[in-house]
Amino acid sequence: MKAAIIVFPGSNCDRDVAVALEASLGRRPLMVWHRDTTLPDLDLIVVPGGFSYGDYLRCGAMAAQSPVMREVKARADKGVRVLGICNGFQILTETGLLPGALMRNRDLRFVCRDVWLKVETERSDFTNRYAAGQVVRMPIAHAEGNFFADDATLAAIEDQGQVAFRYCGADGAVDDAANPNGARNNIAGVFNPGRTVLGLMPHPERLAEDLLGGSDGKTMFESLVEALS
Amino acid sequence: MSAITPDLIAQHGLTADEYAKVLEILGREPNLTELGIFSVMWSEHCSYKSSKRWLKTLPTKAPWVIKGPGENAGVIDIGDNQAVIFKMESHNHPSFIEPYQGAATGVGGILRDVFTMGARPIANLNALRFGSPDHPKTRHLLAGVVSGIGGYGNCVGVPTVGGEVNFHPSYNGNILVNAMTVGLADKNRIFYSAAAGIGNPVVYVGSKTGRDGIHGATMASAEFDEASAEKRPTVQVGDPFTEKLLIEACLELMATDAIVAIQDMGAAGLTSSSFEMASKGGLGIDMDLDQVPVRETGMTPYEIMLSESQERMLMVIKPGREELARAVFDKWELDFAIIGTLTNTGRMVLRHHGAVVADLPIDPLALAAPDYDRPWLPPVKPAPLDPRDVPSTVSPVDALKTLVGCPDLASRRWIWEQYDHMVMGDTVQRPGGDAAVVRVHGSGKGLALTTDVTPRYVLADPYEGGRQAVAEAYRNLCAVGALPLAVTDNLNFGNPEKPEIMGQIVESIRGMGQACRELDFPVVSGNVSLYNETQGEGILPTPAIGGVGLLDDVSRSATVAFKAVGNAIVLVGETKGWLGASLYLREICGREEGAPPPVALHRERRAGELVRQLIHDGLVQACHDVSDGGLLVAVAEMAMASADHVGAALEAPSTLPLHAWCFGEDQGRYVIEVQDHDLPTVLEEAVEHDTAVRVIGRTGGHVISVGGRAIAVEELATAHESWLPGYMAGGRD
Numbered sequence: 001m002k003a004a005i006i007v008f009p010g011s012n013c014d015r016d017v018a019v020a021l022e023a024s025l026g027r028r029p030l031m032v033w034h035r036d037t038t039l040p041d042l043d044l045i046v047v048p049g050g051f052s053y054g055d056y057l058r059c060g061a062m063a064a065q066s067p068v069m070r071e072v073k074a075r076a077d078k079g080v081r082v083l084g085i086c087n088g089f090q091i092l093t094e095t096g097l098l099p100g101a102l103m104r105n106r107d108l109r110f111v112c113r114d115v116w117l118k119v120e121t122e123r124s125d126f127t128n129r130y131a132a133g134q135v136v137r138m139p140i141a142h143a144e145g146n147f148f149a150d151d152a153t154l155a156a157i158e159d160q161g162q163v164a165f166r167y168c169g170a171d172g173a174v175d176d177a178a179n180p181n182g183a184r185n186n187i188a189g190v191f192n193p194g195r196t197v198l199g200l201m202p203h204p205e206r207l208a209e210d211l212l213g214g215s216d217g218k219t220m221f222e223s224l225v226e227a228l229s
Numbered sequence: 230m231s232a233i234t235p236d237l238i239a240q241h242g243l244t245a246d247e248y249a250k251v252l253e254i255l256g257r258e259p260n261l262t263e264l265g266i267f268s269v270m271w272s273e274h275c276s277y278k279s280s281k282r283w284l285k286t287l288p289t290k291a292p293w294v295i296k297g298p299g300e301n302a303g304v305i306d307i308g309d310n311q312a313v314i315f316k317m318e319s320h321n322h323p324s325f326i327e328p329y330q331g332a333a334t335g336v337g338g339i340l341r342d343v344f345t346m347g348a349r350p351i352a353n354l355n356a357l358r359f360g361s362p363d364h365p366k367t368r369h370l371l372a373g374v375v376s377g378i379g380g381y382g383n384c385v386g387v388p389t390v391g392g393e394v395n396f397h398p399s400y401n402g403n404i405l406v407n408a409m410t411v412g413l414a415d416k417n418r419i420f421y422s423a424a425a426g427i428g429n430p431v432v433y434v435g436s437k438t439g440r441d442g443i444h445g446a447t448m449a450s451a452e453f454d455e456a457s458a459e460k461r462p463t464v465q466v467g468d469p470f471t472e473k474l475l476i477e478a479c480l481e482l483m484a485t486d487a488i489v490a491i492q493d494m495g496a497a498g499l500t501s502s503s504f505e506m507a508s509k510g511g512l513g514i515d516m517d518l519d520q521v522p523v524r525e526t527g528m529t530p531y532e533i534m535l536s537e538s539q540e541r542m543l544m545v546i547k548p549g550r551e552e553l554a555r556a557v558f559d560k561w562e563l564d565f566a567i568i569g570t571l572t573n574t575g576r577m578v579l580r581h582h583g584a585v586v587a588d589l590p591i592d593p594l595a596l597a598a599p600d601y602d603r604p605w606l607p608p609v610k611p612a613p614l615d616p617r618d619v620p621s622t623v624s625p626v627d628a629l630k631t632l633v634g635c636p637d638l639a640s641r642r643w644i645w646e647q648y649d650h651m652v653m654g655d656t657v658q659r660p661g662g663d664a665a666v667v668r669v670h671g672s673g674k675g676l677a678l679t680t681d682v683t684p685r686y687v688l689a690d691p692y693e694g695g696r697q698a699v700a701e702a703y704r705n706l707c708a709v710g711a712l713p714l715a716v717t718d719n720l721n722f723g724n725p726e727k728p729e730i731m732g733q734i735v736e737s738i739r740g741m742g743q744a745c746r747e748l749d750f751p752v753v754s755g756n757v758s759l760y761n762e763t764q765g766e767g768i769l770p771t772p773a774i775g776g777v778g779l780l781d782d783v784s785r786s787a788t789v790a791f792k793a794v795g796n797a798i799v800l801v802g803e804t805k806g807w808l809g810a811s812l813y814l815r816e817i818c819g820r821e822e823g824a825p826p827p828v829a830l831h832r833e834r835r836a837g838e839l840v841r842q843l844i845h846d847g848l849v850q851a852c853h854d855v856s857d858g859g860l861l862v863a864v865a866e867m868a869m870a871s872a873d874h875v876g877a878a879l880e881a882p883s884t885l886p887l888h889a890w891c892f893g894e895d896q897g898r899y900v901i902e903v904q905d906h907d908l909p910t911v912l913e914e915a916v917e918h919d920t921a922v923r924v925i926g927r928t929g930g931h932v933i934s935v936g937g938r939a940i941a942v943e944e945l946a947t948a949h950e951s952w953l954p955g956y957m958a959g960g961r962d
Contacts, residue, residue, distance in 0.1 A: 009562065010470050012386025016654035049652075051384045054470025110379050112649045141383070141649045206651045211668070211784055213659075 001228040003029035003044040006072065006088075008063050013049035013205065017085065020205035021046070024221035037067045043228040044081045045072055047088030049141070049203060059102060059144045060090030069095055081125055081228065082197040086142055089189070089199030098190055098199045099157055100149035105142070106182030112141040114213075115180055117188055117202060118168040121161060124195040125227035129219045135172045136216035138202035140180060140188075145201040147183035147190070154184055164189035164198055233258055241268035247599060254593045262531045262579070262587045267594065269497035269535060270504060273759050276598035279725035280757045283738045287752045288745050293714060294753055295416065301342040301493065302412075303753025304419060305715045307779050311669065312416040313676060314348040317356070317409035317719040317775040319758035323464040324406040328373025332406050333381040333467040337539050339410045340385065341493035344476050345542060347420040347483050348412025351653060352667050353382050355392040355408050356680040356719065356773040360401030362636050362956055367396070370404050372957065378408070379647040384469035385476065388656055389648035390665035393680050396636040402763025407719040407756075409775040411678055413669060420483060422492040424510035424545045424571055429489060431503070431514055431569035432551075434558050435475050435541040438499070439524035441465050442537025471540040471563070478561035479542065485557075487550035494541040500534045502543040503569075504577065508595035516569035518581040530579060530586040545571060605731035608691050614809035614823030616889035625861060625891045626933065626940035628817050632858045632892070633865055634948030635816045636956075643953040657783055661870070663708040663854050664778070666786045675783025677711030679776045683857065684769035686825035689810045691733045691770055695740025696828045700896060702776030703748050704854040707837035708899060709786045710844035711778030716745065718755040718774055723767025725759050733770040734759075741772060747830040748837075750776070787844045787852040790870035791877070794929040796850055797908050798877055800860065802836050802898030803921045806889025812858045813892035826894050832920070833897040839918035840899050848907045848914075855898035860925075861891040863900050865933055865945050874942035879926035879935040887936045902928060 052063035076082045084092035092098045119130040165188040169178045189200025204217030289297035296304035302316035320335025382389045442465035492502045558565035579587040645660035658666035664679040681701040687694025706713040723730040761768045809823025855863040915922040932939040
């Protein structure tokens with residue numbers, strides 16, 4: 001698997017995801033600076049978390065207009081797998097690679113803590129090592145993670161099986177008490193219709209090592225390595 | 230040019246004597262720009278004029294200390310050619326006036342102090358003090374400060390891993406916001422601020438200079454009054470995005486050989502950075518203010534020199550490396566300007582629009598800043614309180630529930646969940662334990678980090694309180710298994726011109742110094758914040774200590790949570806039932822009196838060595854230091870932290886009043902959880918370390934029981950977790 005991580009001014013989880021990917025992949029992924037407009041042959045592009053361009057204007061809005069994202073979009077259209085984490089998810093919705101938008105958290109505050117997630121499907125290159133219905137733990141760290149889509153879009157997302165993860169309780173119950181930010185239908189991560197692009201607010205790279213408190217996130221990187229190698 | 234009137238001199242915070250010294254140094258009257266420069270350079274904030282003779286008494290050396298106080302931050306050796314660079318600094322006055330920006334720029338400033346020396350910042354901590362929860366401003370200030378700390382730290386991508394918060398009415402009009410940054414550098418790639426090389430270019434990088442923060446350093450050196458809110462324009466505005474770019478750009482340039490010297494522009498901006506660099510190098514600077522990148526047109530030399538705009542650095546570059554340096558800052562889209570040249574004149578010559586607008590000798594200004602031996606009164610030591618004089622009107626478990634839910638002990642989760650405490654992927658122990666633990670990236674080593682002081686002890690007895698602050702930091706590091714290496718201090722006091730306040734300063738520094746010496750825990754950096762008074766009322770004396778310790782094997786760190794049912798609960802250290810100045814006395818009896826618990830430093834050290842040894846040998850399932858609230862609170866915190874609320878059955882000795890045993894705040898103690906088969910070894914080790922240990926109970930059940938009464942851990946946890954969110958939600962009704 002040939003993987004690259006896009007680095008914007010203000011990205012701050014680029015190193016973290018590189019470390020986690022390297023642990024599963026066995027070699028360091030390529031780091032691509034935002035001004036680069038050509039990409040080598042790739043199987044996976046990661047758009048990492050952080051505050052690209054300071055998140056001024058609107059989270060992810062400026063990054064979505066950067067030269068490298070035109071190239072990312074072109075690759076995604078050709079089927080290259082794209083993973084957007086946190087700010088990366090916001091950027092992917094801003095570019096139109098994923099549906100919906102990430103709004104300010106319901107209680108208006110930044111929140112950093114572990115959440116429980118229900119895996120909606122194992123049928124993707126990102127989730128094949130999980131089981132459908134499995135409850136996993138990953139941290140969130142965001143102020144704008146409140147997933148919104150209008151009724152028609154939401155219905156389409158649900159109908160086409162585009163939901164990847166939902167916020168749930170430790171027992172797997174998907175309810176409002178387990179919703180950390182007000183996301184519609186407790187959506188924590190969504191696919192594009194072809195399940196070749198995934199965006200999620202939780203950070204799989206932050207719980208990919210037992211020393212740091214858990215390794216449920218590592219399973220996602222192992223899934224990708226297995227599917228794309 | 231304005232005439233220099235006595236009023237103007239007073240507005241600049243200079244006394245008549247200080248102004249006479251200005252005239253003597255210059256041999257003429259200063260112009261306004263020059264007066265402004267003297268004013269900020271000689272402010273309490275920049276010159277430490279009331280405290281420096283006392284700070285000199287602190288121990289600052291150890292074989293592992295690479296650089297003690299005097300640089301931007303302290304530097305210690307952690308082996309493997311790695312150095313840890315750290316410091317704590319206050320941003321109290323700005324945070325009271327504008328809590329979000331005041332706290333945010335406090336974080337930004339301390340980050341720059343650390344990365345300017347070549348370190349990548351790897352962790353932030355803080356020590357916060359707010360007024361009474363009943364005070365109408367407290368909720369607003371707390372929300373703003375927490376949001377500001379998070380807003381800045383989260384964006385720059387440095388985890389905020391720990392800290393402490395107290396509430397007390399003495400902070401009603403003067404909150405304390407102390408921010409600490411810890412960074413990691415290669416030992417052979419540390420950067421200093423002394424300018425060198427006559428003719429070398431002086432380079433300005435980062436954000437443009439605006440009119441914000443002019444006279445921030447002078448503001449931080451005066452008491453507050455009702456008109457202080459009008460000083461809001463002197464609070465700087467932070468841009469963490471630019472700071473993130475500045476970190477990356479500086480570290481990228483530092484990997485080359487281009488930089489001779491570097492200094493961040495903090496308090497007193499371009500003035501103090503340029504004077505400090507020149508003074509340390511024994512050189513002069515010719516500076517062309519027309520080259521300084523400015524945000525607004527029409528800025529005067531006075532404004533350019535005194536602006537405290539954020540996210541700016543000053544560097545001396547090797548000749549011939551200008552274009553390399555410029556390319557790095559271009560890549561990160563930051564301003565880069567050559568604004569001056571090093572000279573051999575020993576003078577700072579400033580030009581603007583072709584004219585010389587200031588011409589000042591550097592050393593007389595930088596080194597001859599006033600040094601006051603202010604009169605001080607030795608504090609009156611309160612008499613110790615006999616525990617038998619403290620009534621026991623409520624059962625211990627009811628008192629416990631009140632204590633774990635009181636403002637000073639309630640869970641801080643509402644605060645630290647607003648801080649990204651996991652970014653950088655090395656946070657091994659998150660907030661909520663005795664000390665935060667972060668892995669040294671790419672290695673198996675770890676750093677333990679803590680901030681501590683108990684202001685009510687310092688008020689009762691500044692000397693003992695100063696000793697206790699250091700001892701508690703030492704204990705918190707030992708409690709996770711780390712070897713305590715060094716501290717940074719942030720000394721927050723009232724008006725030093727009052728002899729009783731000066732007495733607090735002198736005595737607490739004496740206590741800190743003694744503890745640091747006896748614990749081999751030297752002071753490598755620090756900051757002093759005086760004049761923390763509003764309308765003549767001083768704050769509790771608050772010398773905050775930031776401690777750093779090292780774990781050789783980060784996977785062996787101990788945590789506070791009880792791990793299993795049926796283990797022995799062992800109390801390390803001696804218990805006399807000391808209730809003077811305790812939280813029990815204040816929260817349950819409504820009294821603030823008595824001498825604080827004394828610290829026996831030799832016992833503190835032995836207990837710390839024992840606990841570290843036991844943790845290292847894998848004999849400890851859980852460990853927690855005993856501090857605010859005493860033994861029963863410590864045990865309850867271990868139970869509440871455990872995944873399924875494992876409780877504890879305790880057996881109190883009959884030799885002490887029960888409430889004194891449960892809630893006395895005797896120092897030098899830890900609670901450890903030990904498996905039965907390890908108990909004999911633990912007891913032997915304790916004898917070896919000449920430290921008292923005693924099995925006080927057993928883990929199990931889901932209740933804490935003592936003295937024939939019990940309370941569910943769940944009930945305690947609800948009280949513990951609900952106070953702060955409930956309090957903060959109250960503001961929205």
